[in-house]
Amino acid sequence: MRNKTTIAVLILFIGCLLASYLPIKSRTHKATNxxxxxxxxxxxxxxxxxxxxxxxKKTKALQVPEDIIQELSQQKYSSEPLLxxxxxxxxxxxxxxxxxxxxxxxxxxxIFEEMIIKYQNNCQDILNNYPIISNLGSKNESEMMMxxxxxxxxxxxxxxxxxxLQFQSDEVTQNxxxxxxxxxxxSKSASLIVKIGELPLSLESQPYFNQLFEILGTINPVYTKHxxxxxxxxxSCQYNKGMTCSPISTYMLKQCFEYEEACGLxxxxxxQTHNTPAHNRDIAKLVDFLESQAQ
Amino acid sequence: MTKKLTLIFLxxxxxxxxxxxxxxxxxxxxxxxxxxxxxxxTETPEQQTKAKIKTxxxxxxxxxxxDISQPIENTLKELTYMQLYEKSLVAKDCFGFYLLSENNxxxxxxxxxxxxxxxxxxxxxxxERNSKGRQNHATEQQIQSYQDHxxxxxxxxxxxxxxxxxxxxxKESFSFAFEQLRLIMTAKEPISDEGKQLKFVLxxxxxxxxxxxxxxxxxxxxxxxxKQETNLLKQEIQNLNFKLKSSDYFGKEAKLxxxxxxxxxxxxxxQAYLDLxxxxxxxxxxxxxxxxxxxxxxLESHLKTEYPLVFNEAFNGLNLNLNSSNRLPHFYKLDRIxxxxxxxxxxxxxxxxxxxxxxxxxxxxxxxxxLDLYQCYLGAECTFPNNRRLTYLCYLxxxxxxxxxxxxxxxxxxxxxxxxxxxNYLTGNQVEDMNVIFNYLVNNYAK
Numbered sequence: 001m002r003n004k005t006t007i008a009v010l011i012l013f014i015g016c017l018l019a020s021y022l023p024i025k026s027r028t029h030k031a032t033n034x035x036x037x038x039x040x041x042x043x044x045x046x047x048x049x050x051x052x053x054x055x056x057k058k059t060k061a062l063q064v065p066e067d068i069i070q071e072l073s074q075q076k077y078s079s080e081p082l083l084x085x086x087x088x089x090x091x092x093x094x095x096x097x098x099x100x101x102x103x104x105x106x107x108x109x110x111i112f113e114e115m116i117i118k119y120q121n122n123c124q125d126i127l128n129n130y131p132i133i134s135n136l137g138s139k140n141e142s143e144m145m146m147x148x149x150x151x152x153x154x155x156x157x158x159x160x161x162x163x164x165l166q167f168q169s170d171e172v173t174q175n176x177x178x179x180x181x182x183x184x185x186x187s188k189s190a191s192l193i194v195k196i197g198e199l200p201l202s203l204e205s206q207p208y209f210n211q212l213f214e215i216l217g218t219i220n221p222v223y224t225k226h227x228x229x230x231x232x233x234x235x236s237c238q239y240n241k242g243m244t245c246s247p248i249s250t251y252m253l254k255q256c257f258e259y260e261e262a263c264g265l266x267x268x269x270x271x272q273t274h275n276t277p278a279h280n281r282d283i284a285k286l287v288d289f290l291e292s293q294a295q
Numbered sequence: 296m297t298k299k300l301t302l303i304f305l306x307x308x309x310x311x312x313x314x315x316x317x318x319x320x321x322x323x324x325x326x327x328x329x330x331x332x333x334x335x336x337t338e339t340p341e342q343q344t345k346a347k348i349k350t351x352x353x354x355x356x357x358x359x360x361x362d363i364s365q366p367i368e369n370t371l372k373e374l375t376y377m378q379l380y381e382k383s384l385v386a387k388d389c390f391g392f393y394l395l396s397e398n399n400x401x402x403x404x405x406x407x408x409x410x411x412x413x414x415x416x417x418x419x420x421x422x423e424r425n426s427k428g429r430q431n432h433a434t435e436q437q438i439q440s441y442q443d444h445x446x447x448x449x450x451x452x453x454x455x456x457x458x459x460x461x462x463x464x465x466k467e468s469f470s471f472a473f474e475q476l477r478l479i480m481t482a483k484e485p486i487s488d489e490g491k492q493l494k495f496v497l498x499x500x501x502x503x504x505x506x507x508x509x510x511x512x513x514x515x516x517x518x519x520x521x522k523q524e525t526n527l528l529k530q531e532i533q534n535l536n537f538k539l540k541s542s543d544y545f546g547k548e549a550k551l552x553x554x555x556x557x558x559x560x561x562x563x564x565x566q567a568y569l570d571l572x573x574x575x576x577x578x579x580x581x582x583x584x585x586x587x588x589x590x591x592x593x594l595e596s597h598l599k600t601e602y603p604l605v606f607n608e609a610f611n612g613l614n615l616n617l618n619s620s621n622r623l624p625h626f627y628k629l630d631r632i633x634x635x636x637x638x639x640x641x642x643x644x645x646x647x648x649x650x651x652x653x654x655x656x657x658x659x660x661x662x663x664x665x666l667d668l669y670q671c672y673l674g675a676e677c678t679f680p681n682n683r684r685l686t687y688l689c690y691l692x693x694x695x696x697x698x699x700x701x702x703x704x705x706x707x708x709x710x711x712x713x714x715x716x717x718x719n720y721l722t723g724n725q726v727e728d729m730n731v732i733f734n735y736l737v738n739n740y741a742k
Binding site for chain 1: 706723
């Protein structure tokens with residue numbers, strides 16, 4: 001079941017990320033036609049350069065509180081404040097999910113209990129390290145905070161476009177998300193990469209899925225999505241010291257809940273022992289593809 | 296000369312007027328579709344629906360009038376057991392269509408209700424909505440196949456209705472035709488060996504399912520508390536569970552607060568109190584377990600058959616007809632109460648354990664193709680449109696496109712099932728693992 005908050009955070013983030021990567025064309029355009037405005041940007045800072053009056057009005061009220069800026073300067077996950085805040089938000093969201101797994105009365109093996117305690121301790125560490133962000137409480141509050149940070153970037157206008165796409169599944173959104181996958185892989189942020197399979201990338205994204213179909217040699221979208229999810233998890237292991245793949249990662253906690261023998265293993269070991277060699281070969285194909293997209 | 300010219304001129308004028316009149320006529324009555332569209336703009340949705348129903352009634356009446364020369368009275372009685380069985384399969388495949396038609400649109404959105412009469416347009420829209428990226432429109436073959444399907448379903452229902460005495464309410468049910476056919480089948484004696492095996496397996500599968508339900512009830516036990524008290528407790532437990540699940544863990548450390556822990560304790564205590572007052576009739580439970588084990592053995596023995604249809608029914612029966620390849624394999628959990636937990640290993644779970652494949656989701660995606668190819672191996676029809684799986688894959692979604700990709704592979708209309716699976720549907724790597732399951736089926740069940 002896709003979690004709406006996760007998607008919201010991802011889209012918020014994607015909006016931010018796209019804002020800093022995509023409008024190269026418009027940048028060039030501006031540079032050739034309006035050098036003056038670019039020079040102004042450099043001297044006046046990002047917010048003052050926003051062209052839209054609406055945005056100007058909005059962003060006046062959108063000042064990121066000093067204490068949050070201070071908290072993000074820890075740079076535990078990224079030197080980029082936007083990546084740092086997106087990672088923390090997603091980690092906290094996962095902590096909430098992990099907590100709800102524990103509430104199920106159906107399964108409570110000793111090893112699972114042990115893993116969930118470790119998992120909760122890890123969550124507690126995040127809470128302790130980021131008390132202000134984690135105390136924002138409601139989903140709206142944390143989204144607003146991300147919005148504020150995003151609005152301070154150079155391309156807030158583009159970011160606003162991303163915001164407007166929330167929860168729609170039209171072609172524009174799909175194309176937006178397809179570009180986002182490339183950008184997420186480039187971000188080298190484990191907690192974002194691990195979510196690629198959870199993106200609301202509907203199967204209507206014809207060109208993207210056709211590429212995946214061709215690589216795998218299938219026309220089955222269900223299997224393709226399944227492999228894409230596992231490939232994104234495996235790819236994420238390369239970044240942020242493998243935090244999304246450790247035995248106490250959310251992915252492995254879920255596996256531990258489902259399969260007792262997964263408890264205590266990291267993702268790589270788990271895939272090696274659990275999946276058939278043929279299954280792993282399909283996953284590897286999409287890992288290669290995602291990596292090539294990041295080039 | 297002048298007269299001739301005047302005549303020619305008049306003829307030309309007449310021809311032009313005639314042509315203009317023709318053109319105007321065409322404009323004022325330009326094929327039905329356009330006039331219907333114009334009507335729709337001015338008509339209310341209710342009027343539109345009525346009009347559509349009227350059109351359908353006329354179509355059905357015309358269709359029936361054509362059949363007057365071939366009376367369908369009592370045709371069912373003359374059919375063999377196997378012919379009735381084949382019809383019952385068609386009736387099952389028509390569930391989706393029956394649900395769309397008549398007044399059985401409960402649960403469907405208003406939008407669907409409005410369109411339900413225009414089946415073909417409705418179908419085209421669904422294909423467009425669910426195209427999964429590979430095709431934007433239904434192919435001609437898909438549309439034609441679906442059109443044939445709607446005619447087949449309509450004919451079948453008419454035939455069943457004229458052969459049985461049922462109330463209007465019964466006739467409204469989407470499963471009416473299927474149930475009636477299965478009822479007639481119970482009274483029919485099969486002649487062929489295949490028919491005899493089939494009848495036996497269907498009866499056993501039904502008994503097996505009933506026993507599991509009986510066991511479920513027995514296993515849940517009966518509380519010695521009053522009904523009122525039990526209901527109250529259950530409600531309280533439900534409320535507590537909701538509170539626990541919706542508590543905001545992160546940020547507020549809710550899970551570690553005394554308030555949270557008190558809630559959790561209250562939840563556990565109430566659940567334990569309920570469990571304590573449950574009385575389970577152990578004798579009855581043991582008796583039914585024996586019946587169940589016997590049923591499993593009987594059905595399992597019928598997996599070793601030369602008839603693909605018998606194999607299919609025995610397999611589905613052993614799977615308790617949990618007709619979803621996405622959720623299998625799993626144990627059919629009879630009850631969550633751990634102290635008397637009773638689990639029935641369904642057949643797909645057994646194959647899963649034997650296959651050496653450890654990932655359930657991965658296995659699930661391979662099980663159905665393996666079963667289909669095994670039935671081909673036994674000699675089942677494996678080309679379109681005689682193979683039922685291919686019809687599902689090509690144009691016929693089983694559950695109105697809910698959570699399924701079936702009905703969306705136009706390639707399936709053009710090849711046999713082996714080629715479709717091996718060349719289009721499965722990756723080369725999947726084929727390697729599917730062979731393991733297929734070989735297991737051959738080694739264990741093929742004669």
